[in-house]
Amino acid sequence: MESFFFRDYVKVLLRRWLMIVILIVLAVSATGCFSFYILKPKYQASVTLLVEIPQVNNQIGYDQLRANQILLRTYEEIIRSRNITEDVIKKLDLQMTSEEFLKKITVASPADSLITSIQVTDEDPQKAIRIADEIAHSFSSNLGSIMNVRNVSILNQAQLDSEKPVSPKPYLNMTIAFILSLCAGCAIALFFEMFDTTIKEQAQIDAVLKLPVLGVIPEIKSKKMKNARQKERSFLMEERGRQNETSESACQVNMPS
Incomplete structure (x- = not known):
């Protein structure tokens, strides 16, 4: 049971990885700018x-x-x-x-x-x-x-004591910002997941609705969808061309000699 819960947490974090990465980048960048350019060395x-x-x-x-x-x-x-x-x-x-x-x-x-x-x-x-x-x-x-x-x-x-300033310590501050933002990002991701009532997986239907699943519509990526549309358009154009050729042939056969 513990491994099941652990897998669930990992899925949540992977599903919201972009939000966590953005939060880390913003926190570390802001801390670095503040430490390097705003705080005066002492x-x-x-x-x-x-x-x-x-x-x-x-x-x-x-x-x-x-x-x-x-x-x-x-x-x-x-x-x-x-x-x-x-x-x-x-x-x-x-x-x-x-x-x-x-x-x-x-x-x-x-x-x-x-x-x-x-x-x-x-x-x-x-x-x-x-x-x-x-x-x-x-x-x-x-x-x-x-x-x-x-x-x-x-x-x-x-x-x-040293020729270098004793404060601030930008790299230490940025490391602390990285750790705190990582923890905060994970906590926010789990918090959002707790209040997210949408059903995303087949297992959730079985667990929540207690209903059998009759069919599953696969998720189609945008790139695959674009390629499928291009193939469909090409097929329709070829089919239309063949129909036009067939019509022209029929007209030529029916014309009196």
Whole structure:
């Protein structure tokens, strides 16, 4: 029974394949045009900060290490604070609010690490580098007045993660559009089939009407129909020609000599 239903689904999709293909082509083309020509490319720059741990007798205590790892979470919030963001906006003369600025930056600290990474995304790659650098310098210089500690240093200066834009990703977007449009096309085809009450096959007559089939008219393709009409026209013209020849012969026989 399951294979029967599967065959039915395949028949439905094959019967409406043109609609599915058109939907896929439109979706992939629109996504490609939007990704390549409308969305502006964005670049990402990163800067790395290191939390320094004071040593006691040339050793680092485990409790001290764990405390600094927990402290990194506090540092992440300080980097996102209005104090730091407004300081960077003012120094770089950026025409944006703190909320807009925060949408450009990402702060992350890997687990079991004393390193904090600050990533900045912007349409201008050089601007992204300047913002990342300024965030790192503003945080390290203001941390002493905020928490009365100075245990953060810049491990790596800001630089682009890649020469290529990090977004948009046209080919990934087009692949996603292809998959979604394929699924949508199949779903729409099955939806139309559910509400299609026309009878297309002999088996449907047996199942729905419970009536015996006395005869089946085969489907004639347009090309075959055209060829059949041409042959019929040629036959009629030849038959008419023969009739005319017969009539002329009869007239000649009946004419007095």
